[in-house]
Amino acid sequence: xxxxxxxxxxxxxxxxxxxxxxxxxxPATIGSVLDAIEAHYPVLxxxxxxxxxxxxxxxxxxxxxxxxLSLEPPETNLPDEVVSGAEPFLIVGAIxxx
Amino acid sequence: MSxxxxxxxxxxxxxxxxxxxxxxxxxxxxxxxxxxxxxxxKGSPAEPNRIYASQxxxxxxQVIQRSDDGxxxxxxxxxxxxxxxxxxxxxxxxKFVYEGEVGTHKWYDGTQHPWEFKRIWHLEPSLTDPNTVxxxxxxxxxxxxxDGxxxxxxxxxxxxxxxxLWQPGAGGMxxxxxILDPKNANRIYIAISAAGVFRTDDGxxxxxPVNRGLxxxxxxxxxxAEVGHCVHRIAMHPSRPGVLFMQKHWDVLRTDNxxxxxxxxxxxxxxxxxxxxxxxxxxxxxxxxxxxKSDSEHxxxxxxxxxxxxxTGGNEWEALTKGLPQKDCYxxxxxxxxxxxxxxxxxxxxxTTGGQVYASANGGDAWNPIVRxxxxxxxxxxxxxx
Numbered sequence: 001x002x003x004x005x006x007x008x009x010x011x012x013x014x015x016x017x018x019x020x021x022x023x024x025x026x027p028a029t030i031g032s033v034l035d036a037i038e039a040h041y042p043v044l045x046x047x048x049x050x051x052x053x054x055x056x057x058x059x060x061x062x063x064x065x066x067x068x069l070s071l072e073p074p075e076t077n078l079p080d081e082v083v084s085g086a087e088p089f090l091i092v093g094a095i096x097x098x
Numbered sequence: 099m100s101x102x103x104x105x106x107x108x109x110x111x112x113x114x115x116x117x118x119x120x121x122x123x124x125x126x127x128x129x130x131x132x133x134x135x136x137x138x139x140k141g142s143p144a145e146p147n148r149i150y151a152s153q154x155x156x157x158x159x160q161v162i163q164r165s166d167d168g169x170x171x172x173x174x175x176x177x178x179x180x181x182x183x184x185x186x187x188x189x190x191x192x193k194f195v196y197e198g199e200v201g202t203h204k205w206y207d208g209t210q211h212p213w214e215f216k217r218i219w220h221l222e223p224s225l226t227d228p229n230t231v232x233x234x235x236x237x238x239x240x241x242x243x244x245d246g247x248x249x250x251x252x253x254x255x256x257x258x259x260x261x262x263l264w265q266p267g268a269g270g271m272x273x274x275x276x277i278l279d280p281k282n283a284n285r286i287y288i289a290i291s292a293a294g295v296f297r298t299d300d301g302x303x304x305x306x307p308v309n310r311g312l313x314x315x316x317x318x319x320x321x322x323a324e325v326g327h328c329v330h331r332i333a334m335h336p337s338r339p340g341v342l343f344m345q346k347h348w349d350v351l352r353t354d355n356x357x358x359x360x361x362x363x364x365x366x367x368x369x370x371x372x373x374x375x376x377x378x379x380x381x382x383x384x385x386x387x388x389x390x391k392s393d394s395e396h397x398x399x400x401x402x403x404x405x406x407x408x409x410t411g412g413n414e415w416e417a418l419t420k421g422l423p424q425k426d427c428y429x430x431x432x433x434x435x436x437x438x439x440x441x442x443x444x445x446x447x448x449x450t451t452g453g454q455v456y457a458s459a460n461g462g463d464a465w466n467p468i469v470r471x472x473x474x475x476x477x478x479x480x481x482x483x484x
Contacts, residue, residue, distance in 0.1 A: 009133060009158055013174075043177030046192040047158040059157040093157045 002033055002078070003088040007060075010048070010091070014041040019088060028083050030062060031074030048091060063090040101483040102439055103168065104457075105149065106449055107136035110473035112151060114169045117468075121445055121459040124468045130172065131163065138434055138477045139169075140221050145228035146481050150247060152218040152233070160217050162191045162233075162247050176248035191247050194218070194235060197254040203237065204265040213237045213257070220434060220477075222276035226283075234273030238264060238290045242302065253302040256288065260307060260325045267292035267328055274433055275332050279339040287332060287342065287357065294327040295344070297357050308357030312346060330373045331433040335382035343385050343412070345375040345433075350387055352412050363412020368399045374436035378461060379444040383411040386438075386446060386462060388431040397428040405448070407462050421465035422456065429454070434477035441482055449475025 001021040011018065022036040031054075038045045049056050054074070056062070062069040065079045065087050081087035100119040106112065111129025130136075134153045142148040147168040153161040163172045176191040194215050205211035216236040224230035229246040239257055241250040256273075264271060271292055279285035284301045287308075294309040312327045328347035335341065340356040343363075349370050351360040364370035369389040378384035385408050391399045398404060402425065405418040429452035439445035446462050449455045453472035456465045 007157075009155060012132075013158075013161065043161070043174045043192070046160070047155075051193045052195060057157065057159060096156060 001085050002028060002036075002082060003085055004033065004037060005088045005090045006037075006044075007091060007093040009093065010044055013047065014044055016041070021085075026083075028078045029074060030069060030072060030076050030078065033078065033089055034074070059094040059096050061092045061094045063092060064088070100441060102441070102445065103141075103146075103481040103483055104437075104447060104455065104468070105139035105141065105151075105169070105477075105479040105481070106455055106472065106475060107138050107151070107434075107477035108449075108453070108473040108475050109135055112136040112139055112153075112169075113469070113472060115455065115468055119441055121439075121441075121457060122466075124457075126469055127169070129473075130169070134161075135217075136476065137217060138220050138479070140223055140479050141168075141481045142223040142228040142231075143225050144223075146483055148223070148228045148246075150221045150223060150231055152221055154217040160192055160194060160215070162218070162221075162250075164191075164247050175246050191249070194233070194241055194250055195252070196239060196257075197252040201257060201261065203257075203261055203271070204263055206265070210262065213239070215239075216270065217272075219272040219274045220276055222278060225278055225280055232276050232278075232286070234276050234288065236270045236272030237266070238271045238273050238293060240273050240276065240288060240302065253298075255298070255303050256296060256305045259296050259305040263325050264290065264293040265326065275329075277332060277334050277342075279334075280336045281339050285339070285356075287334070289329040289332050289344075291330065292326065292328045294325050294329050295332060295342075295357055308353075309360070310358065311353070311360030311362075312344075312351065313349070313362075314347070317347065331375050333375045333377050333385070335377040338382050341382065341411075343375050343377060345372050345387055347371065347393060350375065350412060363408070365408070365413035365415055367406055367415050368404075368417075372431075373433040374431055374448065376436045376438050376446070378446075379438045379440045380442065381409070381444075381461075384409045384461070385412065386436065387415075388436070388448065390430060396430045401426050401428060403427040403429065403450075405446070405462055405465075418458075418462040418465070420463065421458075421467075432476055435475050437478045437480040439480045439482045445480065447478050447480055449478045451475065 104115040111132040113128035117124045137152040139151040149165040151163040202210035220234035222232045233241040275289040277287040296305045298305045331345045344351040350364045372390045403422045406415040429450035436448040446458045451474040455468045
């Protein structure tokens with residue numbers, strides 16, 4: 001099971017606790033974990049990545065194992081620690097100034 | 099005993115304020131969707147407990163919410179998990195996609211720029227069908243749902259009305275006003291900041307600009323151009339759908355022929371700059387505006403918050419000040435933040451960027467704050483309930 005931590009506003013939108021656990025097929029990639037999130041919580045479609053292009057929204061960031069994965073392509077494999085469930089995949093609302 | 103329900107959208111959530119017909123004691127519910135920008139909430143005239151809400155975020159985009167119990171509970175129509183395993187989820191209530199070739203509009207530097215969906219500014223439920231709603235979008239377009247908000251489809255004819263010449267102003271380029279003609283189901287008016295007013299007479303297939311008489315000196319190369327005027331708000335009394343009132347960037351105007359021509363009626367206003375305009379529920383020639391000092395200083399002249407009322411359809415205006423701050427007041431009242439109820443006497447309501455919502459239960463003669471410390475108010479709608 002892959003653990004995913006959603007930002008506050010997406011947790012309230014999806015009505016879930018701080019962390020969700022998802023079954024993701026092998027190999028688990030950034031794209032496949034996002035597919036799994038959207039399959040379980042369709043209300044989150046369009047909130048993390050664009051409906052049509054599936055591009056990451058500008059002020060949403062992805063982290064795992066203290067690494068920023070935001071700029072990595074969707075087919076990037078997730079770290080072993082995330083695949084094993086030892087570490088979570090973090091979806092974070094970026095600092096947007098102000 | 100009748101009941102009043104105010105739907106208040108703010109920069110940081112939605113609030114629902116309720117009162118009985120006396121409109122003296124109010125209950126406040128909220129924040130709903132705390133932390134999100136709630137651009138607009140509006141109830142279905144056909145089924146008042148059905149309320150639609152536009153929830154937006156610079157981080158997470160657009161969400162449409164719907165309530166079927168007067169705002170106690172909410173759902174995202176179409177956002178529920180797909181029952182069939184293996185089938186991709188839809189989540190289409192949040193999906194606003196421009197039809198066909200996306201096309202371009204004028205950009206700040208005069209070049210052409212592709213349309214990009216940003217958010218929904220305004221939701222206008224059908225007068226007769228609770229599942230049909232029109233949505234006004236930034237970048238400017240109109241969308242329609244006929245399934246209660248599950249799916250949305252653009253009415254692309256609007257952008258064919260010289261859309262390539264529309265240019266965003268500093269506040270963006272959005273369809274912020276949608277008015278449905280109660281006597282002609284095929285006629286709809288919409289207004290776009292920095293583009294103008296447009297009308298359809300065939301249910302949204304084709305649209306034409308209706309801006310003759312608008313003058314925008316110092317704002318447009320051709321002050322009387324067919325499109326490009328920064329219309330802030332239009333309002334109509336349901337008994338006279340061919341008569342519209344307009345608060346433009348500068349100037350207050352009216353039309354008596356469904357927008358074919360407009361005349362200025364700013365008269366003795368201390369400033370004819372402002373955002374909202376509304377019409378009394380029982381007196382079609384009684385209108386309200388909130389003058390703002392200028393396009394550079396978005397606050398009331400002299401620090402005095404004054405609603406101006408004309409009982410003559412414009413030109414002759416009186417200041418309404420009782421109960422409103424008359425010194426050191428530097429709030430703004432945004433375009434969608436004024437509403438009237440249909441009780442007798444007519445109630446008038448408006449919200450400010452300082453978080454106050456003011457109510458008058460006597461057509462504007464005297465005002466009281468219902469709440470004083472909400473986040474900046476983006477929109478106010480009122481429902482008069484049995």
